[in-house]
Amino acid sequence: MTIQNSPTRPRAATGKLGVLLPGLGAVSTTFVAGIHNILKGTSLPVGSLTQMGTIRLGKRTEGRVPLIREFVPLTGLEDLEFGSWDLHGENAYQVVKRSGVLKPEHVDPIREKLEALVPMKAVFDRQWVKRLSGDHVKTGKTKYDLAQQLIEDIQEFKIAKGCERLVAVWCGSTEVHIDIQDVHLDPERFVMGLKENHEAISPAMIYAYAHLMCDVPYANGAPNLALDTPALTKLAKQRGVPICGKDFKTGQTLMKTILAPGLKARAIGLAGWYSTNILGNRDGEVLDDPGSFKSKEVSKLSVLDGILDPKRYPELYGNYHHKVRIDYYPPRGDNKEGWDNIDIFGWMNYPMQIKINFLCRDSILAAPVVLDLALLLDLASRTDYFGIQEWLSFYFKSPQAKAGLYPEHDLFIQKTKFKNTLRHMMGEELITHLGRDYYENDEE
Ligand SMILES: NC(=O)c1ccc[n+]([C@@H]2O[C@H](COP(=O)([O-])OP(=O)(O)OC[C@H]3O[C@@H](n4cnc5c(N)ncnc54)[C@H](O)[C@@H]3O)[C@@H](O)[C@H]2O)c1
Numbered sequence: 001m002t003i004q005n006s007p008t009r010p011r012a013a014t015g016k017l018g019v020l021l022p023g024l025g026a027v028s029t030t031f032v033a034g035i036h037n038i039l040k041g042t043s044l045p046v047g048s049l050t051q052m053g054t055i056r057l058g059k060r061t062e063g064r065v066p067l068i069r070e071f072v073p074l075t076g077l078e079d080l081e082f083g084s085w086d087l088h089g090e091n092a093y094q095v096v097k098r099s100g101v102l103k104p105e106h107v108d109p110i111r112e113k114l115e116a117l118v119p120m121k122a123v124f125d126r127q128w129v130k131r132l133s134g135d136h137v138k139t140g141k142t143k144y145d146l147a148q149q150l151i152e153d154i155q156e157f158k159i160a161k162g163c164e165r166l167v168a169v170w171c172g173s174t175e176v177h178i179d180i181q182d183v184h185l186d187p188e189r190f191v192m193g194l195k196e197n198h199e200a201i202s203p204a205m206i207y208a209y210a211h212l213m214c215d216v217p218y219a220n221g222a223p224n225l226a227l228d229t230p231a232l233t234k235l236a237k238q239r240g241v242p243i244c245g246k247d248f249k250t251g252q253t254l255m256k257t258i259l260a261p262g263l264k265a266r267a268i269g270l271a272g273w274y275s276t277n278i279l280g281n282r283d284g285e286v287l288d289d290p291g292s293f294k295s296k297e298v299s300k301l302s303v304l305d306g307i308l309d310p311k312r313y314p315e316l317y318g319n320y321h322h323k324v325r326i327d328y329y330p331p332r333g334d335n336k337e338g339w340d341n342i343d344i345f346g347w348m349n350y351p352m353q354i355k356i357n358f359l360c361r362d363s364i365l366a367a368p369v370v371l372d373l374a375l376l377l378d379l380a381s382r383t384d385y386f387g388i389q390e391w392l393s394f395y396f397k398s399p400q401a402k403a404g405l406y407p408e409h410d411l412f413i414q415k416t417k418f419k420n421t422l423r424h425m426m427g428e429e430l431i432t433h434l435g436r437d438y439y440e441n442d443e444e
């Protein structure tokens with residue numbers, strides 16, 4: 001099957017790309033330090049599909065399997081510039097040292113580069129992240145004024161760093177859970193709400209709004225409401241800006257979306273899935289607050305129902321118990337430990353169990369996701385893709401979907417969609433994995 005060519009091919013990635021990171025914490029700094037190490041030749045971009053992954057093109061017999069970064073025109077890592085905001089004034093070197101994610105051998109040789117990354121003053125309100133406080137914070141009469149200050153920061157950063165294009169990935173803390181309200185329904189009401197200091201507009205929403213107004217593609221790495229308000233989704237469409245979210249898919253949920261499709265593929269039943277985590281970094285401290293935890297819980301819980309589709313498979317998945325816990329335990333630091341106890345059942349309902357003990361490193365798993373999202377959102381923008389980028393669902397726990405559509409959680413369906421989108425973008429045939437050997441004789 002030959003598909004129609006994508007109407008627009010991506011434009012070349014010329015000049016510098018500025019990567020803006022609201023929130024200069026463990027994830028952002030591990031990402032930036034990693035890029036400097038890769039450029040020095042002291043590390044590899046492990047976990048990054050754009051850097052290490054390949055893509056098959058055409059028939060299996062053609063042997064065309066380039067690296068993704070050689071197939072689509074991505075910005076080179078040497079052309080990235082970094083900017084950030086945080087309510088703590090610490091530079092990236094100080095944050096790396098405090099976070100304790102990386103060893104001195106990966107930090108000390110790039111100390112100057114990290115010290116040069118000093119965050120801009122944040123838009124912050126403690127009401128939204130109860131466990132944090134800091135004085136590196138903007139002041140303004142209204143939320144609209146604060147948004148204008150962010151817009152100025154963005155414009156000044158672009159000029160100061162000589163960037164041709166910008167992208168942003170929210171790496172700030174998880175805000176308190178909130179449901180969509182009237183002020184979130186359309187851009188006009190949202191702007192009015194900014195001017196009236198509406199209490200349901202959070203700092204994360206103000207950052208998203210400011211970036212969209214500067215036509216900067218934006219990804220939301222945290223589970224709180226921001227880009228997924230209809231107001232901001234509509235604004236992105238109106239301005240022709242690509243967006244995606246939310247909540248990086250990294251540790252336990254990554255495992256869940258690998259395993260659950262496998263159980264379903266073999267029609268194995270599920271009675272219960274109990275997940276618990278201990279972690280001791282600042283993210284863990286923030287999530288110790290019930291309001292922030294609620295945002296994370298909603299994001300983590302949505303995954304299984306999305307994959308297992310209990311309504312369609314009532315005997316197999318209609319009655320399972322799903323529980324997610326996160327416990328703040330300081331000695332563990334960034335090295336999170338996740339336990340999963342999975343009660344499954346097979347032939348004639350005989351019960352079985354699976355236990356997973358994942359000793360992971362949170363920021364090590366998240367850093368390559370930040371890189372891929374930055375490069376791929378920029379690619380989307382150069383291809384004139386705009387609005388929600390569902391093909392980037394692959395990277396999120398709680399993927400944003402277009403109105404009226406359900407989000408896809410299955411990692412393997414997400415990966416197929418991801419690679420087929422790249423093929424489509426470049427005018428290559430989509431791969432359906434449909435073999436023809438059962439009705440076609442090769443020898444004829
Ligand atoms: N590490 C992972 O595997 C992973 C996975 C999914 C989601 N996340 C999310 O990514 C985010 C970052 O994680 P982290 O481990 O780096 O956390 P972190 O606590 O180390 O860093 C977050 C930073 O954001 C800052 N911040 C909070 N509100 C801000 C605001 N309004 N403006 C500017 N800065 C602000 C904090 O001061 C802090 O420095 C969190 O929301 C986390 O839930 C992380």
